[in-house]
Amino acid sequence: MLKVVAEDAGAFYQHYPRAAAIVTVTYGGRKNAMAVAWHCPVSFAPPIYGIAVAPKRYTYHMLSESKQFGINFMPFEKAETIASVGGSSGSFIDKFTEFNLAEDRAIKTEVPILKDAYTAYECRLIDNRVIGDHAWITGEIVAVHIAENVFKENGILDLNLVQPALYLGAETYCSAEKNSVKVLDRDKFGRR
Ligand SMILES: Cc1cc2nc3c(=O)[nH]c(=O)nc-3n(C[C@H](O)[C@H](O)[C@H](O)COP(=O)(O)O)c2cc1C
Numbered sequence: 001m002l003k004v005v006a007e008d009a010g011a012f013y014q015h016y017p018r019a020a021a022i023v024t025v026t027y028g029g030r031k032n033a034m035a036v037a038w039h040c041p042v043s044f045a046p047p048i049y050g051i052a053v054a055p056k057r058y059t060y061h062m063l064s065e066s067k068q069f070g071i072n073f074m075p076f077e078k079a080e081t082i083a084s085v086g087g088s089s090g091s092f093i094d095k096f097t098e099f100n101l102a103e104d105r106a107i108k109t110e111v112p113i114l115k116d117a118y119t120a121y122e123c124r125l126i127d128n129r130v131i132g133d134h135a136w137i138t139g140e141i142v143a144v145h146i147a148e149n150v151f152k153e154n155g156i157l158d159l160n161l162v163q164p165a166l167y168l169g170a171e172t173y174c175s176a177e178k179n180s181v182k183v184l185d186r187d188k189f190g191r192r
Contacts, residue, residue, distance in 0.1 A: 013169030020082045020167035023051055024070035024112040027062040031112050033095050034059040035086025037167040038134065039071060047141040049123055052134040058090040060135060067125040068109040069139055072117035076163040076175035081116065083171070108142040118162045120145040 016037070024033045038052035049071060053060045063069050074082055084099045095101065102115035109122045123139025150162045157164065159178035166174050 011169065016169045017166040017174060019073060020079070020086075020165045020173065022072040022074060022082060022085055022114060022117070023053065023059055023063075024072060024114065025059050025062040025066060025068070026110050026112060027066040030062070030090070030094070031096050032059050032062055032090035033072075033085040033101060033112070033114070034090070035082045036071070042138060048126060048138050049121055049141055050136060050138045052131075053137055054134050055130060062090070063125070063137065064128060066110070068111055069123050069125070069137070070106065070109070070111035070113055070120055071123065072114040072120040074114070074116060074165045075118055076165045076173065078116045079165045079173040081114075082165055082167075082173070104145060106143065113145050117145070118147040118150050118157075118164075 018037045019039075020035060020037050021039055022033050023036050023039075024031070026032070034053075034057055036051050036053065040050055042048045042050045051069070051071065053063065081099060081101070085095050085101075088095060088098070096103070096112070101112070104113040104115050104120075106113050106122050109124065111122055113120045113122070121141045122143040122145075124142050126138045126140055128135055128137045147162070150158055152158050159176055159181060163175035163178075166176065168174055
């Protein structure tokens with residue numbers, strides 16, 4: 001593939017697509033939700049999840065104080081909800097009321113769990129460190145909410161039943177094409 005080389009990452013969209021998710025928090029009697037595309041698992045045992053949240057977000061303040069957060073993985077048909085909570089600040093509005101966000105009850109924390117999510121983690125804060133213009137926040141996953149039957153026996157998402165919301169940058173969303181699935185056994189393809 002012919003490439004041009006630059007030293008500046010520019011709009012920084014090269015690494016997409018990534019799952020667009022919604023982080024939820026509660027603090028001081030208020031709830032809030034924000035979109036995140038910068039997030040990933042960082043440890044199996046214990047299970048730890050990381051999210052990059054800019055300190056200027058209202059969510060950051062609530063999360064830093066409450067020391068817990070939820071991360072909600074959304075189906076593609078709810079991409080508008082992601083754009084809504086990612087396009088407004090909890091410092092001005094109650095996003096749960098404004099965008100009719102329905103909730104399921106958390107079991108180990110107080111964070112809101114979104115009814116429309118096909119899976120969600122409840123996390124307790126482990127670490128919060130500012131790196132550049134974001135904070136890298138890690139939390140131990142203390143509870144997992146899973147929609148019935150959408151994961152196959154081997155634990156992977158059944159794309160026939162749920163298409164995940166993915167983000168491409170520049171306000172552009174897409175999903176995973178079920179006919180693109182390949183199963184490639186690493187023991188067969190790799191070299192030990
Ligand atoms: C698709 C999408 C992905 C986003 N990803 C992140 C992210 O990973 N980290 C972040 O700090 N902000 C991210 N944002 C921006 C916040 O969601 C946005 O600033 C939001 O309004 C913050 O809400 P709050 O002020 O109520 O916390 C994203 C926005 C969108 C639309």
